[in-house]
Amino acid sequence: MNIKKTYRDAWNTGWTAGIVALSISALGLAELFAKRNIVSGVITMGQVMVFIVPIVMAYNFTKNLSMEQRKTGPLFGAVIGATTAIPLVLLIIASTLFNIRDIFVNVSPSLIELLTFGQENAYLGGLLLLVSMALLSYLSAYTHQLPEKIKRSLFTGLITILLVGMFSEILTERIRSIFGAIFGSSVGSAIVRFLFKSKAIQSIPAIVVFAIATYVGYRKIPKTEEEKNKSKRAFIVDGKVQWKTVIPLAVLLLILPLLLGTYLSEVTNNVGIYILMGLGLNIVVGFAGLLDLGYVAFFAIGAYTMAVLTSTGPLGLFGMSFWLALPICVIVAALAGVMLGIPVLRMRGDYLAIVTLGFGEIISRLAISDMLKPYVGGAQGILQIPKPSIGSLVFTKPEVLYYVVLAGVLLALFVSWRLRDSRLGRQWMAMREDEDVAEAMGINLMKTKILAFSIGAAFSGLAGAIFASKLTSIFPHSFNVLISINVLSLIIVGGIGSLPGVIVGAAVLIGLPELLREFAEYRLLMYGLLLIVMMLAKPEGFVPSEVHKRELHATDEDFVAEAGD
């Protein structure tokens, strides 16, 4: 590949990045996030969103260059950065010439101010934007020239700063309360005043935090392959439980609500409920390879069963306790899984997806229908569902409910993990790979499919039951197809068939949006973007399962070599 062509590629990449950056600005995302400071008075999240585009593009572009072209890599980066700025500069100039808001409603003066760094003169501001984008992209591309270890620790530092800045409001509150509780409230406030200002980290602490994070990152990065393997924290190695990893984690999980406080505990509980559903769907889709788009049905069935069994309102039948009703909810959901499983036995792929989608809709229609109104309350739902309680202790606060969710998630994780390596797990795997061959090998497809559906449904039923009791009232509108899509998305993002993937997926897709409240309107847009980017960049998910990793990288040279030993 000659240099000229590479420059042309860089130019084209720059235009792509420019259009993305322009879209982010014109959609109003940049301005919206500009309200969230990262480093007080220096960087806002809005700026990060615009600038990250050329930076990432330049980084990726130069990563794939041939060895000889690497040396000029940073220059290509600068080209990408400068080209990215062109559409934005045009936007800035256009905004001075005519009222651009007639076309792009979101191109407000404050957006222009953000892009021009507050310069009055549009041309000067535009130039500033162009130069800074080119410079940052140059630096981003330059990181490839650094030793791998330094490069990675720098990224650790940068990401830490970003996260601390982004969530500084929550951190402020947490630090105040934790340090306040230990050293007295004046100390807590002092620490907060030192670190944060107007919901963002202060400049000097930012540098300190960056330095610490970079250093820690530098120390933590494994040098050799051997260390790399060692640093992979496994809970069980050669059949022996690794207490050194398990005990600290267990302690952390137990005291987590104390550290998190009410708001974050609530977020964690929501994430936990989605982890439960994710683990269930992971069995159906990930292990058994059956695409189920109506998974919300079992969530609804679990929730409504809990509501009907325990509610103290007019629709409650038995006034059972949460604990007594819980296993019943799980069993009812599992039976519903069998009910769905039998008619769809002969279906595969797309047909299965459509039928399950229909099943999900039927259940949510039934919940809202007049026909079942005397039993499940129609659109008014079921109210007065008691929270879980032991003796006189009622699990009202999220910090306490956390333990119920935690127990559920741990149980589901354990069951999933044991099933994956069991005989049934192998049956699912064979069925997923090739139904005919599986059958010829002596695998009873009917039994195997129905077990997948019913175990998956049971997890979702458990999630629904906890959900109902947590909210104390449920309405049919909470059980729409979006939940099925969310759960499916989270296992795809996390890595299909991977158990840690479900946790990471739920944290990213459910937890993160809760923490970025401005994000709410753009949630679906972000989902779409994230899924597209994931499929292009990391189709196996954040934490891929072993089998999947192999499939998607089977053509990578080093991988084949490794496998061929």
Add this chain to the structure above:
Amino acid sequence: MPMLEVNDIHTYYGNIHALKGISLHVDEGEIVSLIGANGAGKTTTLRTIAGLLTPRQGEITLNGEDLIKYPAHDLVYKGIAMVPEGRGVFARLSVMENLEMGAFSRSDKGEIDANIQMVFELFPRMEERQKQVAGTLSGGEQQMLATGRALMAVPKLLLMDEPSMGLAPILVEGIFDTIEKINKEGVTILLVEQNALMALSIADRGYVLQTGEIVLHDKGEELKKNEMVQKAYLGME
């Protein structure tokens, strides 16, 4: 009494009458080849015997026992294993895992390990590549793996669907040598092939299928000499 007896089976795909009364038999220890053009019903016949398709009419017996009443997944316990068309290896699993899956119907760990060794002796290439992901094997190696996997079930009767499909001529010969070797170990083989010449060379007997019916049946060597077979399938004038 023949080991496998297929008597006047009629199989349909929806309304399409694919098999119009196929009758054949396989004796213990034989290699029997089914040859015919595309769409003659060779694969359909094999899939019907394997239980993956259910005939509307006719009977299939193994050592006198009715097979049709058993679902496909029980046939492996009766001693029937299949190497499917297009090989159907589990592409994402390693060679070793594929072989282990082949022994799914069995539970004796010691015997399974002994069988794996036997497969490795038959296909030394599989031993070299036991950790490799099956999807990255070459076509010939995948065929070896699919065959080895079927043998892991320790079948009495092995059904093979187009083992030579898509393989280089030099590999095809190797595959047929192996089939003969497997047969000598005491496994009865029913083979479906487009490569009529090779299939008839190793077969004790052969059947020629045409549009869902058997039009010829004779010893392998005799069929090779048959004028119509030579013309239609062996490309000789």
